[in-house]
Every structure is written in C-alpha cells, then in structure tokens.
Amino acid sequence: MGYREYLAIKQYNSTEEKMLHRESMFRKIQEYVDVDEGSFDCHKWMKQCVKFDKIIEVGATNYTGELIYKNKGFIPDVIVDKLNDDAKRCILEKTGKDDINGLRIVALSKEDVLYMVQDYHQQVANRYKNLLNMTKVEWETNLLKFHLKSMAKEWEYAANERVEYNNEGKIDIPFPLAWSYEYLIIQLIHILNQYDWEYIDVALYGY
Numbered sequence: 001m002g003y004r005e006y007l008a009i010k011q012y013n014s015t016e017e018k019m020l021h022r023e024s025m026f027r028k029i030q031e032y033v034d035v036d037e038g039s040f041d042c043h044k045w046m047k048q049c050v051k052f053d054k055i056i057e058v059g060a061t062n063y064t065g066e067l068i069y070k071n072k073g074f075i076p077d078v079i080v081d082k083l084n085d086d087a088k089r090c091i092l093e094k095t096g097k098d099d100i101n102g103l104r105i106v107a108l109s110k111e112d113v114l115y116m117v118q119d120y121h122q123q124v125a126n127r128y129k130n131l132l133n134m135t136k137v138e139w140e141t142n143l144l145k146f147h148l149k150s151m152a153k154e155w156e157y158a159a160n161e162r163v164e165y166n167n168e169g170k171i172d173i174p175f176p177l178a179w180s181y182e183y184l185i186i187q188l189i190h191i192l193n194q195y196d197w198e199y200i201d202v203a204l205y206g207y
Contacts, residue, residue: 005060005206008052012199025049026079035087063119067204069096071106074203108202117188120181
C-alpha cells in the first residue's frame with residue numbers, strides 16, 4: 001500500500017436502492033480482473049461501477065492504517081472467493097496480513113469516522129506539542145523560528161494570491177488550509193452530520 005489514503009462515500013435513498021446498486025457493481029467486478037496477470041483494477045472498478053459520490057484524501061495515521069489492515073473488506077468475502085476461484089489464483093486477499101499489494105478497500109462505520117475525527121484532533125495536539133518541545137533546545141529554536149516564518153509566508157501567500165473565484169465562480173480551498181488536519185476534521189464532521197447513515201456505503205483505501 002502507498003501512503004495516500006482516501007475516504008469514499010456513496011449515498012442511497014433507500015435500502016432497496018443500496019442493495020440493487022451493490023448487486024450491480026459486484027456483478028460487474030469480474031470485468032476488471034486480468035486473469036493472465038492476476039490483477040484487479042480496483043480504481044477503475046470504483047470509478048465506473050461503484051461511482052462514489054464523494055472522495056476525499058485523508059491524512060494517513062497509525063489509526064487509518066489500522067482500519068485498512070483490520071476492518072472488514074468493502075468487497076464481501078464471498079465475492080473475493082469467487083474472483084479467486086474463477087481465476088484459479090489469488091486476485092484479492094480477504095485479510096490485511098495477506099494484502100501485500102495494498103488492494104484492500106475496507107468498509108467504515110459511523111463510529112470509525114467519529115474516531116478518525118478524534119484521531120486528527122490528537123494529531124493537531126501532537127503537532128503543537130512537538131513545536132513546544134523545540135523551544136527546549138537552542139538549535140531547535142532556530143528551526144522553530146524558520147518553521148513559523150514559513151507558515152506565515154504560506155498563509156500570507158494564500159491571502160493575497162489564492163483566495164479568488166475559479167472559472168465556475170466558486171472559491172477553491174487554498175493551501176495550506178486544504179492540506180490541514182483542521183480542514184479535514186470539518187469535512188469529516190460534515191459527513192457525520194449531513195449524510196443519512198442508514199443508506200450509505202463508506203470505504204477507506206490507500207495506494
């Protein structure tokens with residue numbers, strides 16, 4: 001698995017719609033398997049068959065890594081077994097310990113996303129703790145000053161050059177806000193509050 005991780009959401013209007021869509025996307029999964037190479041183009045399958053409504057990049061932490069390693073697969077075990085049986089070789093692994101190619105897409109619960117929000121809060125706290133620790137050693141104080149100056153320049157640059165309307169008349173989220181844990185926390189809270197979790201698929205994957 002690589003070091004970029006993504007959270008993807010598919011919202012449905014009813015249990016029936018969810019079941020029909022899942023039946024369709026899993027029925028078509030065989031079309032994205034290259035039996036000769038023993039590979040599965042999961043990203044193409046997600047784009048063309050799952051058709052997630054929203055995909056956001058999330059910060060890779062020990063917690064998100066554990067979710068990808070331990071959580072139940074987004075693709076049901078029975079589908080994985082059929083893929084492997086039809087190919088007469090291992091195309092997908094059902095467990096994290098066997099997934100050396102990093103193809104696991106795991107299902108998330110509402111509680112998983114809530115704990116992600118808590119985890120990212122802790123990441124922000126850890127960042128400030130690290131900055132505070134840098135004040136204890138003289139040569140690290142110089143590094144701290146350099147870091148603070150760099151951050152000030154980045155935010156000032158965004159204020160002067162990046163807060164503007166795009167071609168669609170909307171404002172893109174500028175760096176450094178777009179890549180911050182703080183903004184990610186807000187996105188996850190919006191997902192927790194605004195989506196109907198009774199009819200939803202939420203997945204986490206990395207590459």
